Amino acid sequence: MRLMTENKRFAVVPAGRRSGKTELAKRKLVMELPKKKPWSDARYFAAAPTRDQAKRIFWKDIKALTPGKWVKKVFETDLCITTVFGSELWVAGLDKPQRIEGTPWDGGVLDEYANMRPTAWSENIRPALSDRGGWCWFIGVPEGLNHYKDLFDYASSGADPDWGAYTWKSSEILPADELESARRVLDQRTFRQEYEASFEGAAGRIYYAYDPKRHENGPIRAIPTLPVLICCDFNVDPCVWEVAQTDGRTVWVIDEILLRNTNTVEMGKEALSRYGGHKAGAIIYGDAAGMNRSTAGKSDYALLYELGFRDQRIKKANPNVKDRINALNAMLENTAGEARLFHHPRCTALRKDFEAVEWREGGRDINKSNPLLTHATDALGYFMEYEFPLRAVRFDPGKRFYK
Template sequence: MSDLDPYEYLDEEPEEEATELHPGQSEVYSDLFIEQLMRFAVVVCSRGWGKSYLAAVAAVTAVFELLELDIKVPNKNVYIIAPTYDQVKDIYFPIIFYELGMENHVIKASKDTGRFLFPNNVELRLVSFEAVERLRGKGAYFVVGDEISSWKKGITPKEAWEGIIQPCIVTRWSEERRKKFGARSAGRALIISTPKGYNILYDMFHFQEKDSLWKSYHYDYHSSPFLDPAEIDRIRHTIDPIEFASEYLASFTESGNSVFYCFKRERNVDNTIADFHDTEDVHICIDFNVGLQCSSVFALRGKQMEFLDEFKGHPDTEQLAIAIATRYKGHKIYAYPDPSGKSRKTSAAVGRTDFSILESKGIRCLAHKKAPPIIDSVAAVNRMLYTAAGETHLRVHPRCEGTIKSLERTSWVDKNPDTAAIDKSAGEEHFSDGVRYGTEYLFPVLRGSKPVARGFAF
């Protein structure tokens, strides 16, 4: 093995001024490399916190760990992935090559290709998310996922992580292979980003709740020694509160993109909601869609909508109707479907509609003659979720994961509520579409063509 110490370079005296990790950066670095408390770190932080520098230091540390290994050990690769190639090379090449002194250790480096070649067949590569599929089938000892909330072009970030990046790590650098090759650690990753609403970063941030290999960190602008509080206070007066919350408070919840902006897990998700009693009526919101048939089941208790169950994945309305009637046999069942189902047939035989199929199984359908304006149904749901007086009339049991995610993640096209167009590109809207139909039918808000008001929720 090489006699290089992978941590020694941090203490070397550079020719000019030394750059040290600030307390937040040091916490993450120590947990990941010194204490090795986890293999996957998720850092959610504000602008100006020092994401790129920490990511570069982490990547270089991984390189030095690999330099300890025999030349014959395979897959000695470190990758830094950023949204675009211009970003990844313009930000990271100068930090790694000059500021961290890797010009003194590389055999060859190229900013144009984003490659750093080291002795012992060790390589550090700068990769754009646009080209992430080129990593398919390769091995990675360490990966940085930079600004994952801004990974846009090509496949989705979720597909990239689950189908390409994570397999690069766990299939080539498992704990067993670490022991075999004498490496300091099994494969690891650092996911570091400023949040932009509910997306894969939000999911990853919560992985620590069910997997001890993950650990998450949250740092707002107060944690950065690089930001002047007076400047931030000035910015506070020049941008809207939603953007400020995302960029400087590193907040997921106030993304400015959420249709159901009054939904908050802490007040709308409740595991104490009682199940249906034997004779209680069952109410179901349904979004017709072949192969999905997303349906949210609730109890109507006074003016409270309490969601207790959900259905998803039935191939057509016939199979959904059978499943509902079977599960809730002995109950009166009321459905609130998409009004277009009165005439539309979701993979049904000629002469049968979605409504007639449901009613043939004893499910009564309640719907307007035509769908209400989106802004009206959205306003109805938001009012049930939380009123200006601080009242909550819509709660969801944690078992209804699809309904919860849909209420959290349904977003406006181009982040613009004034268009009253819901973004359907990610397929997050199916459960919440059904909730809109049922809520607006039972508790309508007559708003005409006015845009959805934001007001108190922010």
């Protein structure tokens, strides 16, 4: 209510996932269209980090929300609606900031603001709002302690009357069972960030839930009736693969293959010597980049195939780094406090990774400065994201409420 009625020129709106941020923004934009202005061509934007994203988030809904008798023309390729009042509404991606720069705007919305470049606002958008005293909404969920938090802190401080800060949790909008199902698969920090719009410090250890006392387990043995899952990351020195098994719920990492100064064939032969005779078979998981890269004209996976590893489960493209990390963290500990990932003490590189891999400054990527680290968790992460991905709440077009 406050967001819609206070009419602050700049509104910073970090709020929980699926809690109606974008929906409110669409309504705000469409309701602006008939407003009388001292000029005849009031212009508004609905922006997201990329054009594809902006189109997917806004375009269909904005067309549906704009009453037919307001519409003068719809430009499908430009993603623009012009109205009989003279106003225009543009859907734009900030991967092409030129579309925003250089023209005066009366107002607009930046969706998924945490994923935009910090300079998009200060250098491209703010100047374009100056001529007409344009307004702007910054909506999205937090993403670590980045520029979105700075803006939110500024708006909340009350120091600048042009700025308002608004936040709410998903629990205020979403049904309780939907939240519970998200809570079960997400780790606590991710849950707080995504569903409670909390700005979580991301610096420090990535696998913060890891504790060797809890996750290292000496008695783990290979289970003969379950296939061995060989998780690959193709590096030269060192190259680390993790060998795991799962019953579909719990994952046991039973072994680690670590060679220095090596190549895919040597690694594959080592895996073969250890698990070639495993009755329930072996499945290969790993880095999608291994599809393209080649040694002697063959991809890493083709080489493994020739060695006899026929069952390969590789995605066409690698998942987002965050998805991979979230999948691992959620297996280390979900919000219900359960651990579902255990490893044998011989997996020393894995343990070291869990204990030492850190975020890069800014908390958006893995710190790869130590060449000995990250390979084990990368390798295991590809498998984890493949078999235990976090798809908390899917977009359900059947659930739109303005139909």
